[in-house]
Amino acid sequence: MNLELRHLKVVCAIAETGSVTKAASTLGLAQPALTAQLQRIERTLGGPLFERDRRGARPTALGELVLARARVLLPAMKGLQDEAARLAGAGTAMSRYRFGGANSPILGRLVHRLAKEHPHAQISTYASWYVDELSQLVLNGRLDYALVGVCGDATPPGEFGLTWRAVSVDPVFVLLPEAHPLADRDEVHLALLGEERWVAAPGDGCFGDCFAAACARAGFTPRKVYETDVLSGLDLVEAGEAIALCQATFRPVSGLVTRPLAGAPLRWRLLLGWHPDAPAARTGDRVFGHATAAYVDSLARNPGYRAWLSRHPNFGAQQRAAA
The missing domain is CATH 3.40.190.290 (D-Maltodextrin-Binding Protein; domain 2)
Known part of the structure; x- marks a missing residue:
């Protein structure tokens, strides 16, 4: 599986809410579906991104690395999309x-x-x-x-x-x-x-x-x-x-x-x-x-x-x- 921006959004949502269940609700997904998606992401990256127990989900060292990169990439991509939307019409009346x-x-x-x-x-x-x-x-x-x-x-x-x-x-x-x-x-x-x-x-x-x-x-x-x-x-x-x-x-x-x-x-x-x-x-x-x-x-x-x-x-x- 190739890592995509939507996967980084999933990781950020889990970290921000502190729970896979809460992240699923925020993203409008079923909890089992989000859990399965997280597992695929972890297999792609080579290790667990969160420690999960009754108190919630906390990033591992690998998770912190991914989060640090995601928090740079996601706003940059959003900025690119905004600039592209404006530039698309810049040459037209x-x-x-x-x-x-x-x-x-x-x-x-x-x-x-x-x-x-x-x-x-x-x-x-x-x-x-x-x-x-x-x-x-x-x-x-x-x-x-x-x-x-x-x-x-x-x-x-x-x-x-x-x-x-x-x-x-x-x-x-x-x-x-x-x-x-x-x-x-x-x-x-x-x-x-x-x-x-x-x-x-x-x-x-x-x-x-x-x-x-x-x-x-x-x-x-x-x-x-x-x-x-x-x-x-x-x-x-x-x-x-x-x-x-x-x-x-x-x-x-x-x-x-x-x-x-x-x-x-x-x-x-x-x-x-x-x-x-x-x-x-x-x-x-x-x-x-x-x-x-x-x-x-x-x-x-x-x-x-x-x-x-x-x-x-x-x-x-x-x-x-x-x-």
């Missing part, structure tokens, strides 16, 4: 635009603008709430651009080496049912919401911590937070079971209203990212211009937020601001 994101206020208008400018281009979208996942897909060459939101002055993860540009900075509003006692106010102080139940969308980043910190400054801890998708969250708010934080650009459906939080204690930055060595970098400025224009377009149907922006000029579109 942008005939496709692949966007990743979720819950973006501008994605639909951005796609419309690009489709109008490039009627023959292939434009696709991929939904994910997780910035790390989208960044990895851009790094791997499977997406061209990522539209993500981050809390306040937070920055997206830097280990992926992407270029990020800020499209907009917006306050976070609160979404209430029309019958809520505070729904008729021009703005709502966060401290008045201490007895409410909340609904939130899934995702990573620090927004949950920022929300908890803002509530602590307002003198309370949130009673309950439901994590669910957007439509289910709207149902919970409409039913009066919870209230929600929302982007200021959100246009509520019938029966719901959005209200600013007094003092704008929470902010949301919308970012567009791409890899600087990918073909998408050549059209990054133009796509960013379309993204900014799409954001401005989104305000046309939200007169309440436009009025708020006229009184708070530090918020809104960031033009060419760097993220």
Whole structure:
């Protein structure tokens, strides 16, 4: 049997989990199948790689040698695959635009603008709430651009080496049912919401911590937070079971209203990212211009937020601001 990269991944998985059984679960294999594969690997290398007993699996001297080499080879091969994916399209014009994101206020208008400018281009979208996942897909060459939101002055993860540009900075509003006692106010102080139940969308980043910190400054801890998708969250708010934080650009459906939080204690930055060595970098400025224009377009149907922006000029579109 010739040793392959997948065999090195097996050895690393066993070492990292400390157990053949746990490694099998991590790799999605049956335990007997992984045990048989490990035995074939050991025969190929000429000796046992792990000492196994009731306490788990511990690398032998030979196992440590293999692990040392594998921990160099596997990342190197991953880097080669990523570079190859980007280089494969480096000599071709942008005939496709692949966007990743979720819950973006501008994605639909951005796609419309690009489709109008490039009627023959292939434009696709991929939904994910997780910035790390989208960044990895851009790094791997499977997406061209990522539209993500981050809390306040937070920055997206830097280990992926992407270029990020800020499209907009917006306050976070609160979404209430029309019958809520505070729904008729021009703005709502966060401290008045201490007895409410909340609904939130899934995702990573620090927004949950920022929300908890803002509530602590307002003198309370949130009673309950439901994590669910957007439509289910709207149902919970409409039913009066919870209230929600929302982007200021959100246009509520019938029966719901959005209200600013007094003092704008929470902010949301919308970012567009791409890899600087990918073909998408050549059209990054133009796509960013379309993204900014799409954001401005989104305000046309939200007169309440436009009025708020006229009184708070530090918020809104960031033009060419760097993220």
